[in-house]
Amino acid sequence: MATEALRLEGIDTYYGDSHVLHGLGFTLQAGRLLGLLGRNGAGKTTCMSTIMGFLKPRNGQVALFGEPVAGLMPETIARKGICLVPQGRRVFRSLTVEENLMVAGLPAKNGGGRPWNLDRVFELFPRLKERHAQVAGSLSGGEQQMLAIGRALMGNPRVLLMDEPSEGLAPQIVTEVGRTIAQLKAEGLSIVLVEQNIKLTLNLADDIVIINTGRVAFSGRADEVQIDSPIVAQHLGVF
Amino acid sequence: MQWQFWIIQTLNSVAFGGLLFLLSSGFSLIFGLMRIPNLAHGAFFMLGTYFGYTLLQKGLHFWPAALLGGIGVGLLGIALERFILRKLSGNEQGQVLVTLGVSFIIADICLLVWTGDPMPLAAPQSLRRPLLFAGFAFPTYRLVVLGIALVAAVGLYLLMERTRLGAMIRAGVDDMEMARGVGIPVSRLFTTVFLLGATLAGIGGVLGGPILTAYPGLDADMLPLALIVVILGGAGSLLGAFVGSFVVGFLYNFGIALAPDLAYFVLFFPMVLVLVFLPQGLFGRVQI
Numbered sequence: 001m002a003t004e005a006l007r008l009e010g011i012d013t014y015y016g017d018s019h020v021l022h023g024l025g026f027t028l029q030a031g032r033l034l035g036l037l038g039r040n041g042a043g044k045t046t047c048m049s050t051i052m053g054f055l056k057p058r059n060g061q062v063a064l065f066g067e068p069v070a071g072l073m074p075e076t077i078a079r080k081g082i083c084l085v086p087q088g089r090r091v092f093r094s095l096t097v098e099e100n101l102m103v104a105g106l107p108a109k110n111g112g113g114r115p116w117n118l119d120r121v122f123e124l125f126p127r128l129k130e131r132h133a134q135v136a137g138s139l140s141g142g143e144q145q146m147l148a149i150g151r152a153l154m155g156n157p158r159v160l161l162m163d164e165p166s167e168g169l170a171p172q173i174v175t176e177v178g179r180t181i182a183q184l185k186a187e188g189l190s191i192v193l194v195e196q197n198i199k200l201t202l203n204l205a206d207d208i209v210i211i212n213t214g215r216v217a218f219s220g221r222a223d224e225v226q227i228d229s230p231i232v233a234q235h236l237g238v239f
Numbered sequence: 240m241q242w243q244f245w246i247i248q249t250l251n252s253v254a255f256g257g258l259l260f261l262l263s264s265g266f267s268l269i270f271g272l273m274r275i276p277n278l279a280h281g282a283f284f285m286l287g288t289y290f291g292y293t294l295l296q297k298g299l300h301f302w303p304a305a306l307l308g309g310i311g312v313g314l315l316g317i318a319l320e321r322f323i324l325r326k327l328s329g330n331e332q333g334q335v336l337v338t339l340g341v342s343f344i345i346a347d348i349c350l351l352v353w354t355g356d357p358m359p360l361a362a363p364q365s366l367r368r369p370l371l372f373a374g375f376a377f378p379t380y381r382l383v384v385l386g387i388a389l390v391a392a393v394g395l396y397l398l399m400e401r402t403r404l405g406a407m408i409r410a411g412v413d414d415m416e417m418a419r420g421v422g423i424p425v426s427r428l429f430t431t432v433f434l435l436g437a438t439l440a441g442i443g444g445v446l447g448g449p450i451l452t453a454y455p456g457l458d459a460d461m462l463p464l465a466l467i468v469v470i471l472g473g474a475g476s477l478l479g480a481f482v483g484s485f486v487v488g489f490l491y492n493f494g495i496a497l498a499p500d501l502a503y504f505v506l507f508f509p510m511v512l513v514l515v516f517l518p519q520g521l522f523g524r525v526q527i
């Protein structure tokens with residue numbers, strides 16, 4: 001039987017009085033990649049922030065391999081093994097590349113594969129190794145994205161959340177990021193990939209969840225969704 | 240005579256700048272990380288001076304007194320962070336008001352314990368004689384204070400730039416939410432910077448004793464200077480605190496010596512300019 005890596009159930013999240021996530025729920029199976037799609041403002045980032053503990057849901061439950069984590073502090077959630085590549089990268093701008101990775105280092109959890117450390121991240125992204133002493137704020141967008149991914153991996157995630165890793169990158173870099181994600185998935189990492197890039201997501205994902213105004217509009221296997229499906233046009237198309 | 244004036248004023252300025260650095264480096268780190276000015280920082284400094292006075296009265300030598308005074312104030316800083324500010328986490332306005340309240344409470348207790356009379360602290364015996372060099376007499380003690388401040392600056396620099404702890408603090412200054420998101424235990428960082436900041440302020444207070452004497456109102460005289468330093472230099476920036484301290488040291492000393500009526504103008508006008516045109520300060524990244 002497949003294990004559930006991450007399960008959201010009946011999540012209601014608010015910004016003050018503004019109700020953004022309405023009873024949101026989905027399940028990520030261990031070792032699979034779930035593509036989370038939705039238009040601008042659908043609530044994808046809010047969902048990531050809720051899982052990470054940046055926002056506390058008013059109702060609902062988040063479970064990491066069966067263990068409830070909703071309402072815990074972000075640093076606790078990170079230590080339990082949920083790591084985030086945030087939208088907009090948010091690298092620590094005044095720290096060097098190496099410091100960015102070092103401060104995010106967390107011990108590997110039991111049952112994982114080869115643990116992530118500085119050497120292994122540099123192996124994955126040789127560019128970061130070349131620039132290890134450079135201040136992160138001075139990196140190019142693509143390099144910052146690699147750093148944001150590397151930083152999340154340093155936490156030895158059991159579940160990796162990626163919020164629009166292809167945003168604002170040149171097509172060639174997008175391909176590179178896509179390859180990296182495929183590689184991580186092949187290693188058995190459980191991943192939630194938030195994207196606006198539908199093609200990239202359909203290529204990588206096992207499962208697809210589409211959210212619309214904070215509600216799940218579609219949930220199914222990736223092979224049920226084609227780029228020209230009516231569901232895609234209905235919930236993601238630009239009119 | 241003219242030369243002697245300039246040289247002595249310059250020396251006084253840099254020595255005072257050194258004291259200001261001990262006061263404002265911690266103030267700046269707390270400001271950068273926790274996003275609040277710790278308005279009790281001036282009171283921490285004054286308490287250090289009074290602690291030093293009493294420890295000297297008890298017959299302790301000067302340097303142990305300075306260390307012990309600093310540690311005493313540092314423990315108080317931990318208590319303030321752990322038992323009061325932490326309860327108000329997320330409520331920054333409340334936190335600022337609490338630090339203001341604590342500063343008044345400390346000032347009142349000082350008045351009660353040490354009365355309202357100014358109390359001079361004696362500099363260490365060996366440093367009381369002026370240093371004669373090239374026909375000029377230099378105040379030895381102030382030179383030593385400057386030296387200690389420089390050593391503290393190097394130590395803090397190494398801590399902030401060369402250790403994992405320092406990198407974590409800087410990460411928190413850059414993006415607190417993301418720092419927590421990568422698992423950095425920020426509440427431990429808060430306690431650490433408070434311990435560090437309060438201890439340095441306390442040591443600065445004892446070291447400042449022979450120059451400034453202990454008196455009620457020392458806290459209120461020092462706090463605005465720390466604020467100016469941090470606004471000039473930028474909250475959370477050690478380099479900013481360093482440069483800002485010496486700039487303010489010079490403005491303060493020469494302002495009082497050359498244009499006593501305009502001393503506050505000389506001091507606060509640059510601060511206003513920086514606030515309006517460069518709200519992050521010269522070296523800071525945090526919008527105040």
Ligand SMILES: Nc1ncnc2c1ncn2[C@@H]1O[C@H](COP(=O)(O)OP(=O)(O)OP(=O)(O)O)[C@@H](O)[C@H]1O
Nearest residue numbers: 015018020038039040041042043044045046047087
């Ligand atoms: N800090 C905030 N305060 C109030 N409302 C917010 C805040 N952040 C987002 N919102 C609102 O919540 C809704 C969901 O925003 P969210 O950022 O989660 O969308 P998203 O799906 O990530 O969009 P995008 O694809 O543009 O990143 C939007 O209506 C947005 O305006």
Ligand SMILES: [Mg+2]
Nearest residue numbers: 044045046087
């Ligand atoms: Mg988003």
